[in-house]
Amino acid sequence: MELYTQIMDNAGPSFRTILRHIRDNPNSGCIFHCTAGKDRTGILAALLLKVCVVSLPRDRPSDQVHQLAGVDNRTIAEDYALTRVGREPAREKIMLRLREEPLFASNNEAALNMFSCR
Secondary structure, eight states, X not given: OHHHHHHXXXXXXXXXHHHHHHHHOTTSOOOOOOSSSSHHHHHHHHHHHHHOEEEEOOSSGGGOEEEEOOOOHHXXXXXXXXXXXXXXXXXXXXXXXXXXXXXXXXXXXXHHHHHOOO
């Protein structure tokens, strides 16, 4: 939990850049990722699913309705849990790479935490 608090305390400038890009380019796609692809990425995905405004098209563009995406917390948690499914095929390769990093070389538990999602 401490990691997520630190992310929220420190990732503001990065999140601001991404959210402004999405706001300023509403008709464009956007790909976002981070080192491990689960913590900062997961928080941003949860924020987007929870609070981003979506446009619901109508017959005429001037009739568009805007509303919060408002995805429920359970669905967001289930989406985050899919991180494990998507990363599993690369698990061995990622673990080998993490063990090359000084921080993880002598701390297998930290490497597993970096890889896993809970």
